Amino acid sequence: MRRGLEIVAQDLHKAYEGGLVFALRGVDLKVERGERVAVIGPTGCGKSTLLALLALLDRPDRGEILIDDLPASSLHHPEEWRNREVGIVFQFHYLLPHLTVEENVALPVLDGRDKGFARARELVDRLGLGSRARTLASGLSGGERQLAALARALVNDPAFVLADEPTGSVDSATGGRILDELLGWADRCGGTLVVVTHDPSVAGRMDRTMQMRDGRVVDGGKPAS
Numbered sequence: 001m002r003r004g005l006e007i008v009a010q011d012l013h014k015a016y017e018g019g020l021v022f023a024l025r026g027v028d029l030k031v032e033r034g035e036r037v038a039v040i041g042p043t044g045c046g047k048s049t050l051l052a053l054l055a056l057l058d059r060p061d062r063g064e065i066l067i068d069d070l071p072a073s074s075l076h077h078p079e080e081w082r083n084r085e086v087g088i089v090f091q092f093h094y095l096l097p098h099l100t101v102e103e104n105v106a107l108p109v110l111d112g113r114d115k116g117f118a119r120a121r122e123l124v125d126r127l128g129l130g131s132r133a134r135t136l137a138s139g140l141s142g143g144e145r146q147l148a149a150l151a152r153a154l155v156n157d158p159a160f161v162l163a164d165e166p167t168g169s170v171d172s173a174t175g176g177r178i179l180d181e182l183l184g185w186a187d188r189c190g191g192t193l194v195v196v197t198h199d200p201s202v203a204g205r206m207d208r209t210m211q212m213r214d215g216r217v218v219d220g221g222k223p224a225s
């Protein structure tokens, strides 16, 4: 079985627009291996920026991320680490519109086309998207895109999943299914899960809630010990 990763962030700063917009102003946090953490906070407080840094999609201006005690800045190929270890559900889906649902979902699977498609189909079916598997992503509803994005994030059985408002554009039944799937993955893989949400019922199913405000974590940044 795979195991989750321990993630530590120290004094992360990130500004945009040539330093005019401060998105993160000194984030400190720790997420233990296998822990499930909700990140909450008002619009614009830096949640999506933080997730992009934790996924090593972007670099902080200052500060460091430690993955199982290894400084992220020392990784020569962060994209290889990401492909192997991380599943990301973006706030705005980012499916490839000219590929079908099952092709989008199978994209991250590195160990051979047939096996990848079988696993992708299994997930797509379980999430209730079976009848849409051969549909182009451009033809999906918002909620269907969210389900497909979730399937793509989990298809590799990653060690670390980051999900940015994974239930943001779906009804409560579909939201429940998404959450069950995420928690099912975490149980099965012992994975580390960080979920940005505005929904208290989603946050309530995590081990801990981290509260952000104005580019900082103001509460719940470390595991209760």
Ligand SMILES: Nc1ncnc2c1ncn2[C@@H]1O[C@H](COP(=O)(O)OP(=O)(O)OP(=O)(O)O)[C@@H](O)[C@H]1O
Residues within 6 Å of the ligand: 016, 017, 021, 022, 023, 041, 042, 043, 044, 045, 046, 047, 048, 049, 050, 091
């Ligand atoms: N690429 C960018 N260029 C310029 N400014 C950005 C960029 N990305 C984010 N920002 C700004 O950084 C701040 C934090 O944005 P971020 O997307 O992290 O907020 P958020 O907490 O995810 O908000 P929401 O709840 O609305 O998704 C905001 O002021 C936003 O306008």
Ligand SMILES: [Mg+2]
Residues within 6 Å of the ligand: 047, 048, 049, 091, 164
């Ligand atoms: Mg956001």
